[in-house]
Amino acid sequence: MRAETKLIVRAAALALVALAPAVGRADEGTDFFEKKVRPVLAEHCYSCHSLGAKKDKGGLRLDTPDAIRKGGDSGPAVKPKDEDSLLLKSIDHAPDAPAMPPKGKLPAAAIRDLHAWVKMGAPLPAATKPAAIGEDPRKFWSFVPVAERAAPAVNDPKWPTRKSDFFVLQKLDEKRLKPAPLADRRTLIRRAYLDLIGLPPTFEQVEAFAADDRPDAYEKLVDELLASPRFGEKWARHWFDVARYAEDNPTGESTCRPPRFPHRYRDWVIAAFNTDVPFDRFVRLQLAADRLADTTPEDFAALGYLGLSPVYHKEPKLSKAVISEIVADEWDERVDAITRGLLGLTVACARCHDHKFDPVSTKDYYALAGVLANTQLAERPLKPDAGAAQEALTTVRLARLDVDMRLGYARELRGTAVKEKRDTAPFDKQIKELQPRLAELQKREKALEGGAIANVVRDAGTWVNGDDPDWTVIDYRTSQFRDLPVFVRGNPARPGDIVPRRFLEVLSAGAPKPFKDGSGRRELADAIVTDAAGLSARVYVNRVWGWVFGRPLVATPSNFGALGERPTHPELLDDLAARFLANKGSVKWLVRELVTSAAYCQASRHDERAAAVDPDDRWLWRAPRKRLELEAWRDSILQVSGQLSLAGGGPSDNLDDLRSVRRTVFGRVSRERPSDVHRLFDLPDPKTHGEKREATTTPVQQLYFLNSPFVRQAAKQLAKAADGKPADEGVRALFRKVLLRDPNPDELGTARGLIRPAREGDAPAWALLAQALLASNEFLYLN
Structure with missing residues (x-):
């Protein structure tokens, strides 16, 4: 039994x-440190506690992981998960600790972030120096162009059924391991069904396949599954993780009202996988469908990749400085989603300082952030020539939201005045003026909503307007675009040099050229699938390998930089990426290539000797057992x-x-x-x-x-x-x-x-x- x-x-x-x-994501803590903690230390602490300081006050340095762990003359400054850590007591200006910074407390948000970091265990990046990228960063393994590789010689040339198998078997030969035997038919059909369409076969289908002795029975089964509409439903969900698809925002505040039509993007992605949209087209449509001349109406829904981005609560009563910080956080999230998702690079780590390990400068970061600073979340009717309708619908909707918020505040203030038995006349007047305006905007919005509508983006320069000290608003200007300055230490209130919108320097063919087409989204998409075609193809092929085999070739699929893992099979990854591009970026071709391989069709039986050599099955001596x-x-x-x-x-x-x-x-x-x-x-x-x-x-x-x-x-x-x-x-x-x-x-x-x-x-x-x-x-x- x-x-x-x-x-x-x-x-x-x-x-x-x-x-x-x-088990949680191992890199969540270090991401939090790089984005929330290191910028605070850099801005407020490095002047006294870093290598660049004239003297390490108290013998304490806070500019390297090793130094933070070591502490200073008073002992460790940080004790993981300990609220009594000296660092926390100092920034809280506790009576039994030196007040830091001496001139005044840190901003409340920074104090909260430092407490949260210590509470999660004070995670830090690797203390040891990563493998160097080298003097010429363009020669780093993930940045060089891909090229097909010759199939290597192997001990058993009869075992491979696909070219990728030769690279797998070569590694097994090097480790003196043998692949597992072929999985039985009943195991194979269930594996293929669940990996390709996410549903199990029936008992009758299993028995029929087990009795089918045609030599091409398995390949025919794979082709049937790839042609099924269920394929897109399974494989779109993989992409949604990468795209951080969701249907609301992190908070339920009135200024963060959820997108109204998120399912349009979901349905578009499913259809894109079913129709096998080429990878370069898949990327271009999601970043810049509205900037492409040949976009069909239904394809505008692809812009949900950015149009469904998280939006953070922006209380209009807050100051311009605070709202500017929140807006910059939104741009940062979108830079991170694009660069980690499509390029496998942690570009967002360069928001406050040049990247510590990868050839990404703060200027690179703000060149990309500038693209997002000219990209506004919007709504668009999915019909031909809907550009004017999109402009009108977005403008009316934004105006309605603003009036709705003002009316809500007026009612809230009137309620307070009633409780305190004060004069309500000013608020009554405001409510009386706003109500008909709101009704008019609601009527206009409804009139513009004919047919299907999708959450998208449009080009519009974005400025935070603090002219009214009581009501901070965001100005979107569809005919005016901006380049961002470098925010010194990530602080929007400290602008530095202006950086033209452009692609990353290390991935550009020659010196990067400034983007000129509106926000620059189209040019960014083009650069990702042309200048960076080798990297973006490697990243995507690695993800697909991981979705099929349960373990990617590069164990850090969103970090192909110096701190990322190296591929277990580098030649295999290069060859697959090159052939993926040669096959017009066909995802179905790639999936078929993998699931018809001998490596995929192995049994998942255990082998004591192989497990002793390779306990994690990194070299694929058997098929993985996956939950x-x-x-x-x-x-x-x-x-x-x-x-x-x-x-x-x-x-x-x-x-x-x-x-x-x-x-x-x-x-x-x-x-x-x-x-x-x-x-x-x-x-x-x-x-x-x-x-x-x-x-x-x-x-x-x-x-x-x-x-x-x-x-x-x-x-x-x-x-x-x-x-x-x-x-x-x-x-x-x-x-x-x-x-x-x-x-x-x-x-x-x-x-x-x-x-x-x-x-x-x-x-x-x-x-x-x-x-x-x-x-x-x-x-x-x-x-």
Whole structure:
């Protein structure tokens, strides 16, 4: 009997699945340090506590990880997770610590960030110096152009079925390892179904494939799955992690009202994968569909990549300086999403200072931030010649939001005046003036909303206007563009030299040329897929490899710089990237190339000797054993229980509602209040770019399997497959539905023992068995 199934069926309470500690993104803490902590130290502390200071006061330096860990004459300045750390007491101006800075407290936000950093364990970048990029950074491994490589010689030339297999086998030969045998047919069809379309096959499909002895049966199966509309639904969800797709903002404040049509972008991405839009076109449309001459109306929805960016609350009563900082944070997030997502570079680390490890300067950063400073979130009707309609709709909507906020404040102030028994006349007058204006704008907005509308972006220079000391507003000027200055230490109140909008210097062909087409988004997109074609192709191919094999060739898929990992198979990555470009950036070609390889088709059997040499399977001596991602797991439960609806498109469902039976990709994704399955089962935080998913196993997940209405409803529906059947026949029916096989004699006997005490025809007993099978490792994992 399968050990994991036997344990869970015997327990009948689903609580014996092995637990492991939760795992978080290892680089989240260092990202926080680089973006929030180091700039504060640089601006307020380095003058006295750095190598450049005339003297290290108190023997303390704060400019390197080693120095921070070491501390000064008074001992460690920072103790991880210790609120009594000397650094925190000093910045709080506690009576038993030296007040730092001596001239006055840090801004409240900086103090909060330092406390948060210490609370999370005071994470720091690697103390050791990374592998040097070298005197000529353009020769760094990830920056050089890609080129096809000759297939290397291997010990067993009959094993490879695709060119990539030669590179895999070469590494195995070097390590004196042997690949695993071919996976059996039943394992292979389930693997292909779940990896390609995110749904399991039926028992009948498994049996038919197992009996199909045609030599090309597997390749035909792969082609059928690639042609299925379910392919786009599965593979778009991978991209949504990279694009940090979500349908609201991190806060629910009135100035952060959620985008109204986020599903248009979701549906566009799904269609793009199904129609196999070439990679360069895929990038260009998402960054600059409105700046391309040949964009069709439906393709404007691609601009949701930027149009659905997180928007932070901007209280109009705050000062220009504070609002400017918030706006700069929004630009920073978008620079980070573009550069880590498409180029695998941590360019946002250069916001406050030249990048410590990569050839990215603050001027490079503000050259790209300038593109975003001329890019406004907007709405657009998806119809021909909608440019004028977009301008009118966006202008009216912004005016309505402003009037709506002013009216809300007037009502709030009037309420306060009533409570305090003060004169309400000024507020009554303001309300009387604003109400008809709001009604007029609402009417105009409705009139402009004919047909489908998408959340997009448009070109508009952005300025923070503080002319009214009581009401800070943001001016968007569609006919005027700006280049940003370098913000000294990342502070918008300290402008330095103006930097023309342009591409990164190290990736440009020659000296980078200033962008001249509006915001520069089109030129940026062009540069990513031309000047940086080798890098962007490597980054994307590496992501696809990771989505197929469970582990990317470069273990840091969003960091191809000096601090990133080196590829396990560099020649393989180069060759695949070059052939991907040669095949017009066809994602379906790339996926087919990988899933028809001998490396992919291996069994996932364990080998003690190989595991001793390579415990993490970095060299692919077997197929990895992967836990289903939450979408495939939830969709599989819906399918085997007979509830799944394949209706797609349109506004999203509430995944916490039991009536939500469409595929999980059509469920609402929230930055503010994530659904239970998103929160518990490792959806990357959509507030920021998602580098990769980390599979956690926690007690709360096990309680979800046991108690959630979703799983219990599915088990009840699944149990109907056993209704009216004798015990053995009912058990077989459930095993075939869930595990795609018949039970063995031990499993059959154990299941009988669970069913008979209650009564063979007792629905709750069958539901309990169904729930146990749905929670079994055999169902949750992919071999």
